[in-house]
Amino acid sequence: MWFFIALAVIMVLIIAIFFLKLMVIIDYYHNKDDDRLKITFKTFFGLIKYKINVPVIKIADDSPALVVKEKIETGPKENDQNKDTKQFSAEDMLHSIQDMEHLVKHVIGLHSIIRSFFKKITMSKLEWKTTVGVSDAAYTGMLTGLFWTVKGGLVGFLTSLLKVKTLPNLMITPDFNRTINETSFRCMIHFRIGHAIFAGIKLLKFWKGGKPHFKTKPLNILSGNKTKSV
DSSP states (O other), X not given: OHHHHHHHXXXXXXXXXXXXXXXXXXXXXXXXXXXXXXXXXXXXXXXXXXXXXXXXXXXXXXSSSEEEEEEEEETTTTEEEEXXXXXXXXHHHHHHHHHHHHHHXXXXXXXXXXXXXXXXXXXXXXXXXXXXXXXXXXXXXXXXXXXXXXXXXXXXXXXXXXXXXXXXXXXXXXXXXXXXXXXXXXXXXXXXHHHHHHHHHHHXXXXXXXXXXXXXXXXXXXXXXXXXXX
């Protein structure tokens, strides 16, 4: 008797998880050497929260490498769980480019799976504001037009993949008196966890039969190789 009750409760919980919505909030800010990226995951009415902050991206002083300081926060009170500093050398970047080319060739057949999942994602908010200027009115005008073209193309491609709940808020402000490139980007999307699980199962079936062999350490996780963090 108790076994069937426990089994029924477990089944209800599994079904509830499948129908839960996961919200992803992406915040990015750029101004000169200040680059900040924050990705927040929320579910179960905001009670479960996972946040990743990448507040610093700069060139290392003692070597030709990029330094990325990462902070991960979890829970409603956003307690720090992990802080890490990583360096990526020129060789790592070259391997990353080669791995990306390998990945694109390998996953060309994933187009239908990915597109089907993207159609189940709803974008509830998109704000992209930019201030640009090069201290020359003519060149600033040309640069503003170029930025509008790039933004329009990227946002148009994005909205063709996802369900759009509200119109994107795009803004480009030209500054004719100084050299500046300041950007703030905020995007909010949500989807059901069950849809992500089904998409993951399809991806696993697709990858079965041949895994790509990556050179970089972060991507080796995908190929099943264990690496030590630096």
